[in-house]
Amino acid sequence: xxxxQANLLQGTLDLLVLRxxxxxxxxxxxxxxxxxxITKGTILVKPGSLFPALHRMEEAGWLTSFWSESENNRRAxxxxxxxxxxxxxxxxxxxxxxxxxxxxxxxxAT
Amino acid sequence: MMRPWSRLKGTARNLLxxxxxxxxxxxxxxAYVEMSADERIAAGTSPSEARRTVLAESGGIEQVKQAVRDxxxxxxxxxxxxxxxxxxxxxxxxxxxxxxAIAALSLGIGANTAIFSVVNTVLLKPLTYPDADRMVNFLxxxxxxxxxxxxxPEFHFLQRQTNLFKDVAAFDxxxxxxxxxxxxxxxxxxxIHVTEGYFRIYGAPVALGRTFTPQxxxxxxxxxxxxxxxxxxxxxxxxxxxxxxxxSLGNQPYTVVGVTGKDFVGGVDADLWLPFQFDPASxxxxxxxxxxxxxxxxxxxxxxxxxxxxxxxxxxxxxxKSWDPHFRIGPLFxxxxxxxxxxxLLMLGAVGLVLLISCANVANLLLVRxxxxxxxxxIRSALGAARARIVRQLLTESVLLSLAGGALGTAIGxxxxxxLLAVSPAGLPRIGENGAAIGIxxxxxxxxxxxxxxxxxxxxxxPAFSASRSDLSSTLKESGNRSSTGFHxxxxxxxxxVSEISLALVLVIGASLLIRTFIALxxxxxGFDARNVLTMEMSLNGPRYQHTAGLAQLLHDGRxxxxxxxxxxxxxxxxxxxxxxxxxxxxxxxxxxxxxxxCGSKWMSITPGYLNLFRIPVLRGRxxxxxxxxxxxxxxxINEAFARKYFPHQDxxxxxxxxxxxxxxxGIETIVGIVADFHDGGLARSADAMMIVPIPQxxxxxxxxxxxxxxxxxxxxxxxxxxxxxxxxxxxxxxxSGGFPVAHIRTMDEIMGHSTARQSFQMLLLTIFGVxxxxxxxxxxxxxxxYSVARRTQEMGIRIALGADRSVIRxxxxxxxxxxxxxxxxxxxxxxxxxTRLLSTLLFGVKPWDPTVFLVAPPILAAVAxxxxxxxxxxxxxxxxxxxxxxx
Numbered sequence: 002x003x004x005x006q007a008n009l010l011q012g013t014l015d016l017l018v019l020r021x022x023x024x025x026x027x028x029x030x031x032x033x034x035x036x037x038x039i040t041k042g043t044i045l046v047k048p049g050s051l052f053p054a055l056h057r058m059e060e061a062g063w064l065t066s067f068w069s070e071s072e073n074n075r076r077a078x079x080x081x082x083x084x085x086x087x088x089x090x091x092x093x094x095x096x097x098x099x100x101x102x103x104x105x106x107x108x109x110a111t
Numbered sequence: 112m113m114r115p116w117s118r119l120k121g122t123a124r125n126l127l128x129x130x131x132x133x134x135x136x137x138x139x140x141x142a143y144v145e146m147s148a149d150e151r152i153a154a155g156t157s158p159s160e161a162r163r164t165v166l167a168e169s170g171g172i173e174q175v176k177q178a179v180r181d182x183x184x185x186x187x188x189x190x191x192x193x194x195x196x197x198x199x200x201x202x203x204x205x206x207x208x209x210x211x212a213i214a215a216l217s218l219g220i221g222a223n224t225a226i227f228s229v230v231n232t233v234l235l236k237p238l239t240y241p242d243a244d245r246m247v248n249f250l251x252x253x254x255x256x257x258x259x260x261x262x263x264p265e266f267h268f269l270q271r272q273t274n275l276f277k278d279v280a281a282f283d284x285x286x287x288x289x290x291x292x293x294x295x296x297x298x299x300x301x302x303i304h305v306t307e308g309y310f311r312i313y314g315a316p317v318a319l320g321r322t323f324t325p326q327x328x329x330x331x332x333x334x335x336x337x338x339x340x341x342x343x344x345x346x347x348x349x350x351x352x353x354x355x356x357x358x359s360l361g362n363q364p365y366t367v368v369g370v371t372g373k374d375f376v377g378g379v380d381a382d383l384w385l386p387f388q389f390d391p392a393s394x395x396x397x398x399x400x401x402x403x404x405x406x407x408x409x410x411x412x413x414x415x416x417x418x419x420x421x422x423x424x425x426x427x428x429x430x431x432k433s434w435d436p437h438f439r440i441g442p443l444f445x446x447x448x449x450x451x452x453x454x455x456l457l458m459l460g461a462v463g464l465v466l467l468i469s470c471a472n473v474a475n476l477l478l479v480r481x482x483x484x485x486x487x488x489x490i491r492s493a494l495g496a497a498r499a500r501i502v503r504q505l506l507t508e509s510v511l512l513s514l515a516g517g518a519l520g521t522a523i524g525x526x527x528x529x530x531l532l533a534v535s536p537a538g539l540p541r542i543g544e545n546g547a548a549i550g551i552x553x554x555x556x557x558x559x560x561x562x563x564x565x566x567x568x569x570x571x572x573x574p575a576f577s578a579s580r581s582d583l584s585s586t587l588k589e590s591g592n593r594s595s596t597g598f599h600x601x602x603x604x605x606x607x608x609v610s611e612i613s614l615a616l617v618l619v620i621g622a623s624l625l626i627r628t629f630i631a632l633x634x635x636x637x638g639f640d641a642r643n644v645l646t647m648e649m650s651l652n653g654p655r656y657q658h659t660a661g662l663a664q665l666l667h668d669g670r671x672x673x674x675x676x677x678x679x680x681x682x683x684x685x686x687x688x689x690x691x692x693x694x695x696x697x698x699x700x701x702x703x704x705x706x707x708x709x710c711g712s713k714w715m716s717i718t719p720g721y722l723n724l725f726r727i728p729v730l731r732g733r734x735x736x737x738x739x740x741x742x743x744x745x746x747x748x749i750n751e752a753f754a755r756k757y758f759p760h761q762d763x764x765x766x767x768x769x770x771x772x773x774x775x776x777x778g779i780e781t782i783v784g785i786v787a788d789f790h791d792g793g794l795a796r797s798a799d800a801m802m803i804v805p806i807p808q809x810x811x812x813x814x815x816x817x818x819x820x821x822x823x824x825x826x827x828x829x830x831x832x833x834x835x836x837x838x839x840x841x842x843x844x845x846x847x848s849g850g851f852p853v854a855h856i857r858t859m860d861e862i863m864g865h866s867t868a869r870q871s872f873q874m875l876l877l878t879i880f881g882v883x884x885x886x887x888x889x890x891x892x893x894x895x896x897x898y899s900v901a902r903r904t905q906e907m908g909i910r911i912a913l914g915a916d917r918s919v920i921r922x923x924x925x926x927x928x929x930x931x932x933x934x935x936x937x938x939x940x941x942x943x944x945x946x947t948r949l950l951s952t953l954l955f956g957v958k959p960w961d962p963t964v965f966l967v968a969p970p971i972l973a974a975v976a977x978x979x980x981x982x983x984x985x986x987x988x989x990x991x992x993x994x995x996x997x998x999x
Contacts, residue, residue, distance in 0.1 A: 028142070028143075028146070030147055047169060048143055048175045049170045049178045052140065052143075052175055053181070053182035059121070060121030060122075061117060062117030062118075071142070073146070073149055075142055075145055075146055076142060077142045077143075078135070078138075
């Protein structure tokens with residue numbers, strides 16, 4: 002991962018993970034693929050960033066995890082949003098929207 | 112928002128179920144890799160190629176796991192725990208280093224714990240009384256009296272200032288003691304007089320009955336007494352029906368009204384309390400009473416002092432014959448600790464220097480070790496350890512050391528302080544008998560912990576930074592495991608040794624000044640001869656001693672009986688011992704213009720023989736004799752200080768001293784002699800003006816007042832060891848007094864020792880600090896030179912092989928070490944010049960910049976340093992060139 006992308010990710014990785022898990026439970030690779038998909042391939046999250054983030058967010062109480070079978074019958078650890086995680090998603094989405102709007106306006110301003 | 116509870120749960124799980132967490136992590140990451148590979152296989156890549164690509168893209172399974180570990184909850188704790196375990200292993204591998212570091216630290220921290228435990232007990236522990244912050248002490252109303260004594264009119268006036276004080280009470284200091292009679296063996300107990308408000312001010316708990324009522328404390332209140340819990344248990348077996356019963360004090364019946372609570376200690380230790388029963392109309396101006404008060408809530412001391420000053424004219428209108436009192440109050444706490452604060456803080460400062468020296472010593476050891484471990488750090492850096500990580504590791508090690516030193520030091524300090532106090536009673540307030548009240552509480556522990564952590568960081572930080580700064584490639588390139596001492600570390604180590612030596616010199620100079628003080632105090636002729644003199648106290652209870660005649664009879668009879676004993680050379684009595692006379696009097700010299708504020712001096716009453724017994728010379732005129740009795744003209748002796756002060760151009764002998772009205776008669780005495788000055792206020796104070804009168808000529812009122820507030824001191828000069836004469840003396844005095852015991856039998860030498868206890872204690876402490884500092888500094892410079900010689904063995908070998916003279920080699924090393932020592936000594940002298948000023952209040956008979964001390968102490972230090980340098984120097988000169996050259 003180059004440093005530019007790392008900087009981009011630092012503020013947004015949490016939000017992306019929360020967003021990726023909003024529709025339902027996913028395992029680590031699933032989260033990675035979902036993020037790739039919803040960002041239209043712009044952001045690729047590598048396991049060295051993904052797993053620390055998942056573990057940290059689980060410790061923060063936003064995610065909960067359980068072991069289950071994957072689509073091709075491998076045992077994998079699945080993550081799901083908790084109530085707190087859903088609240089966090091709302092809060093961060095709103096924050097992000099505000100900031101993004103402000104930034105867009107700022108950059109458009111002459 | 113992070114939820115602290117779920118984070119805490121995570122931390123606990125990560126730390127406590129580590130293997131489970133690790134297994135799950137491993138499985139999770141592996142599953143990721145497998146599934147990723149599955150995707151690629153499904154897309155047509157070969158299995159082995161798919162796996163390789165996935166691993167390469169993800170950065171490796173172990174790396175991913177480490178990334179999770181580094182970020183998960185409790186990672187800091189885990190890292191710290193790793194550091195601790197690694198540090199402990201490191202320390203265990205070098206027991207020599209570890210032990211010497213812990214020894215140096217425990218000395219430094221132990222000494223600090225010891226002094227702090229005293230500071231804590233004396234200065235920091237709050238008073239245990241409920242309203243301690245509002246309790247005040249009334250200070251001496253006139254410069255003419257040494258103690259904070261007041262008279263009855265002053266007390267009554269102060270008591271009426273109810274807008275300022277909730278309560279005001281008078282009490283007497285040590286009290287006369289009371290003869291608890293009625294049993295088979297009379298016993299003298301410690302009793303004091305108080306006014307009824309005393310118990311309220313001190314918030315005294317009551318175990319049984321009640322304390323005094325205003326009715327008890329009025330002139331017709333009858334014989335009533337309040338017992339202490341301890342006396343009640345000891346003498347009356349805790350009789351639950353004691354209230355209302357009668358006990359016998361000095362053969363008089365007293366009704367017990369109550370017993371105070373178990374732990375109650377008022378302003379003065381006491382076994383029992385009696386009410387003063389002052390006459391509200393009294394105009395007795397004798398100053399004999401301590402006064403304490405409780406401020407009204409919201410009134411400050413400054414406000415109260417201003418209001419008291421403003422009210423003084425009112426007092427003078429009421430008592431026109433009084434002197435002009437200067438009413439002042441101060442916090443009770445300040446009165447209790449007196450001047451102990453200054454001396455304790457100085458000791459704390461001195462012991463802080465010892466700790467700094469310990470720190471410098473250990474820092475030096477660590478620097479040596481850091482040099483040895485340079486390659487270890489270089490390799491760790493090369494493997495990617497951040498510099499902060501190495502600093503952190505080293506700091507963990509040094510804090511481990513200082514904590515071990517702190518734990519050992521606490522034990523050493525506590526035991527050491529107890530031992531020291533057993534040898535040398537400190538003469539400090541609030542510390543109990545032989546320092547029994549000094550203990551370890553949370554403040555002491557917190558202090559020691561704080562000091563330990565701070566020390567660990569202080570001596571660890573510097574070596575840690577210098578070690579982590581090392582240049583990687585050059586360190587790794589150096590051959591063998593011998594990396595040379597870098598220039599910076601060499602300079603740093605020299606600087607540490609120089610500061611150690613200068614600090615040690617400051618302490619040695621301080622200690623020398625206190626030793627000189629101690630010697631000066633002991634060389635001071637007290638002005639009397641204390642050897643082979645026994646003093647003892649007798650309580651003069653009962654109506655017989657409320658009249659001068661009865662007292663004079665006892666004195667006459669007692670002296671005759673004692674003088675007849677074979678071991679007794681001479682016996683006398685007085686209401687004061689010559690070393691601690693506290694009473695004073697105001698007077699007017701007949702024939703001079705009346706000036707109410709003119710004249711005052713100390714005052715003591717004695718029997719004939721007293722001056723002779725103490726070998727206090729009568730310089731002019733005559734001593735008292737048995738003819739100076741109640742019927743004869745009243746006479747007085749004065750000391751030289753009195754003569755100088757009040758008769759500078761006049762012969763005092765034959766002059767008259769007028770005390771004004773004393774009860775019914777006018778007290779006028781004729782001066783019949785001048786005695787030599789003696790140290791009547793302790794050895795460290797020069798003699799005050801003093802007048803001396805014979806007890807048989809003192810008025811009934813005055814003698815009765817004395818008998819009520821003070822014991823009578825009997826003094827006996829014996830042939831040979833005074834102790835052997837005690838039983839016979841006590842027996843004769845019991846017969847003469849009608850059955851009263853004597854108590855507090857001590858030799859005058861013991862009492863003299865007591866009066867310089869504080870100075871002895873300070874001297875001992877600072878001497879111990881000085882010696883420890885000297886040792887640590889010597890070890891420091893020895894270590895530096897020994898290390899430098901060891902490093903330069905090869906160089907020495909070459910020099911010798913090339914024909915250098917061995918003495919030249921030795922002198923080279925000696926000079927190298929002594930140069931540091933001399934720089935340290937010069938810096939130390941400069942520092943001492945600045946710092947010894949702080950000691951000036953503790954000094955007696957010696958100036959803070961005493962030339963003898965400043966000339967003698969530096970050479971002592973230099974000599975010790977030379978000794979410490981000589982050993983490695985001699986070793987350097989004995990280097991065998993062949994061995995030295997082969998060693999590499």
